[in-house]
Amino acid sequence: MQVVGINSSPRKKSNTDLLLSSVLKGASAGGCEIVHIDLYSYEIEYCKACENCYKTGSCVLMDEFPDVYDLILESDGIVLGSPNYINNVTARMKTFLDRMADTVHCQRLLGKYSAAVSTAGGSGAVEVADYLNHSLFIMGASVVGSVGVNLSDGEEMFQKGVDQSYQLGVMLADAILTKTKYPDQQEEHAAMLERVKNLVLLRKEEWPYEYEYFVRKKWL
Numbered sequence: 001m002q003v004v005g006i007n008s009s010p011r012k013k014s015n016t017d018l019l020l021s022s023v024l025k026g027a028s029a030g031g032c033e034i035v036h037i038d039l040y041s042y043e044i045e046y047c048k049a050c051e052n053c054y055k056t057g058s059c060v061l062m063d064e065f066p067d068v069y070d071l072i073l074e075s076d077g078i079v080l081g082s083p084n085y086i087n088n089v090t091a092r093m094k095t096f097l098d099r100m101a102d103t104v105h106c107q108r109l110l111g112k113y114s115a116a117v118s119t120a121g122g123s124g125a126v127e128v129a130d131y132l133n134h135s136l137f138i139m140g141a142s143v144v145g146s147v148g149v150n151l152s153d154g155e156e157m158f159q160k161g162v163d164q165s166y167q168l169g170v171m172l173a174d175a176i177l178t179k180t181k182y183p184d185q186q187e188e189h190a191a192m193l194e195r196v197k198n199l200v201l202l203r204k205e206e207w208p209y210e211y212e213y214f215v216r217k218k219w220l
């Protein structure tokens with residue numbers, strides 16, 4: 001059981017990373033191996049929308065994206081963390097997520113579990129954490145939960161968020177261990193698979209890699 005935690009704050013003493021670390025501690029107490037990543041220490045370029053990943057399964061950009069992406073693929077649980085930057089994730093996190101468009105088509109995160117954390121100065125932390133989870137959800141992951149803390153709510157609430165994050169980590173480890181099923185999410189995953197199946201079939205000539213991937217998976 002491995003869980004990778006990815007923080008996308010550029011700050012050294014990141015509030016978001018305090019929550020993320022707490023999730024990872026909970027997951028570790030639940031029996032998971034932990035990998036803790038600082039996204040700002042990796043060089044990650046913008047997606048060029050060349051569709052090469054759809055066509056061939058590989059990216060034309062030569063940077064450090066695969067170092068982080070491979071950790072996601074080999075993990076059972078993924079925890080994303082981002083501060084609220086203008087009511088959204090940080091640019092680095094968005095850049096990272098954009099590089100995973102092929103992961104959406106190929107539903108590569110099916111069978112994995114996700115959690116997310118966010119902090120905000122005034123408001124919006126819950127929404128940002130939910131966006132992070134939703135991004136992994138559309139790639140196939142099952143969402144265990146999220147924690148968002150607005151610093152404006154005070155130190156006591158932040159401490160509460162740290163404690164909730166620990167519990168979230170314990171729940172994540174348990175979901176991985178027991179292969180928890182969430183019927184509502186499974187239904188949406190099935191509908192998503194149907195949508196991408198139709199898309200891949202429609203674009204069969206342009207995206208041969210994805211078509212063959214679906215055939216290998218016996219989805220087509």
Ligand SMILES: Cc1cc2nc3c(=O)[nH]c(=O)nc-3n(C[C@H](O)[C@H](O)[C@H](O)COP(=O)(O)O)c2cc1C
Pocket residue numbers: 009010011013014015016017082083084085086087088119120121122123124151
């Ligand atoms: C560029 C930038 C944009 C921000 N935008 C928002 C915002 O829209 N709403 C908000 O409540 N806080 C905003 N903040 C505050 C951060 O979300 C807050 O300080 C957060 O806890 C920082 O997390 P970190 O310590 O993990 O970097 C912004 C901060 C920066 C630097």
